[in-house]
Amino acid sequence: MTPLSRDRALEDFTGLVLLPEVNQSPDPQAVYDRLRKQWGEIAPVQLEPGIPAWLVMGYREIIQVARNDRLFSRSAANWRYFDTLQNPESTLAALMTPRDHAYYANGDEHRRLRAPLDDGLDALDEHRISRETQAICRELIATFADHGEADLVAEYAVLVPMLSVARWFGIGTDEGYRLTEAVLWAFSAGPQSQKGVEIIIEILTNLMQSHKDDPADDMTTSFLRHDDLRNDIEVAFSIILVIMAGYQATIAWIAQTLRLILTDPRFGSRLRGGRLGxxxxxxxVLWRQSPAANMVGGYALADTEIAGQRIRKGDAVFLCYAAANTDPRVHSDDPWLAIGNRAHLSFGTGPHVCPAQRPSRIIARIGVETVLTRLHDLKLAVPADEITNLHSLWAVSPESLPVRFSGSA
Incomplete structure (x- = not known):
């Protein structure tokens, strides 16, 4: 392991890996293993060229950071590279620019802004989510069912989570498609990113006004009526948080699971009476290929240490759930031991743990199941080793998933 001098700052390290390239790698776990051997459970990496950060890979170390919001602020206003987020070409701005919602808050402010999310999600009717998600999945499959081939990422997985979650807020199908396109733009770099943000704001402004005029049994009305949201800006950003926080992760969860089933005989055989379902x-997938690979853990408010390495005030600390879930200190290499075990960190931990675990699992499960039950003789249209991952800082997910099938139910 390479010793880190206590006098060296993040900026002093050279030759660091780019985190999006790790996620794009055919075998991200192999990269994590190399980083562990070189640096230990926390490694210096680059978010973009010239923008360094710490990557925490240890299971216990992630818990240490995630549960200490007094030392690690979620607001990038405390980051030494905050000005980077003003660059329209940066891919970091979409998820790191501070907004008026729970993701970027700490302490009492976080608890205030988190309460409407918890209350709104707890009130969701899971049977209704299931029915609506099934209908969405069937409608999407119907658009390519007669073609005998499809890209299950671009034509399906990218759309299922957004159209499903949009229904929670009373957003119909047409606006759901428009919102999906806007979110994809918002996550990109360049002028399209700002255009995407503007369209999202337009959709949500009209949505909130319509619900003020005509309240409904959905999360938009729940947020508008919630005492802990003080104005329309907080309501709008709370809606954005629910829509966007798990968007890429749920896409990746659906796509990764479909890829696993189509390439791993242990799961493919289940369709023919095998053991695993x-x-x-x-x-x-949550254990071995965590869809939410990386997340911001916080920005150090003071000098500190993690796993013996010095973290300086203003350093960004990223939590690598994908690496932590395979931390050899807490998890075996035997995949059979993961069956039924849900102690992974793919939904996070601490005060900012994902509040939508149950509904997101419903969406992912129905998204995968509907494909498997409605498309006959489903198989990959290309060799498995030709499936490449997205170039993404946040998620590990197939860029495309071309398939062929003989017909549909």
């Missing part, structure tokens, strides 16, 4: 595949 859909829930096992969903769980294995």
């Amino acid at each position: 859909l829930d096992d595949a969903l769980d294995e």
Whole structure:
């Protein structure tokens, strides 16, 4: 392991890996293993060229950071590279620019802004989510069912989570498609990013006004009526948080699970009476190929240490759930031991743990199951080793998933 001098700052290290390239790698776990051997459980990396950060890979170390919001602020206003987020070409701005919602808050402010999310999600009717998600999945499949081939990422996985979650807020299908396109733009770099943000704001402004005029049994009305949201800006950003926080991760969860089932005989055989089923595949993806690979853990408010390495005030600390879930200190290499075990960190931990674990699992499970039950003789249209991952800082996910099938139900 390379010793880190206590007198060296992040900026002093050279030759650091780019985190999006790790996620794009055919085998991200192999990269994590190399980083562990070189640096230990926390490694210096680059978010973009010239923008360094710490990557925490240890299971216990992630818990240490995630549960200490007094030392690690979620607001990038405390980051030494905050000005980077003003660059329209930066890919970091979409998820790191501070907004008026719970993701970027700490302490009492976080608890105030988190309460409407918890209350709104707890009130969701899971049977209704299931019915609506099934209908969405069937409608999407119907658009390519007669073609005998499809890209299950671009034509399906990218759309299912957004159209499903949009229904929670009373957003219909047409606006759901428009919102999906706007979110994709918002996550990109360049002028399209700002255009995407503007369209999202337009959709949500009209949505809130319509619900003020005509309240409904959905999360928009719940947020508008909630005492802990003080104005329309907080309501709008709370809606954005729910829509966007798990968007890429749920896309990746669906796509990764479909890839696993189509390439791993242990799961493919289940369709022909094998031992492992859909829930096992969903769980294995969370353990072995965590869809939410990386998340901001915070920005150090003071000098500190993690796993013996010095973190300086203003350093960004990223939590690598994908690495922590395979931390050899807490998890075996035997994939069978993951079956039924849900102690992974793919939904995070601490005060900012994902509040939508149950509904997101419903969406992912139905998204995968509907494909498997409605498309006959489903198989990859290209060799498995030709499936490449997205170039993304946040998620590990197939860039495309071309398939062929003989017909549909």
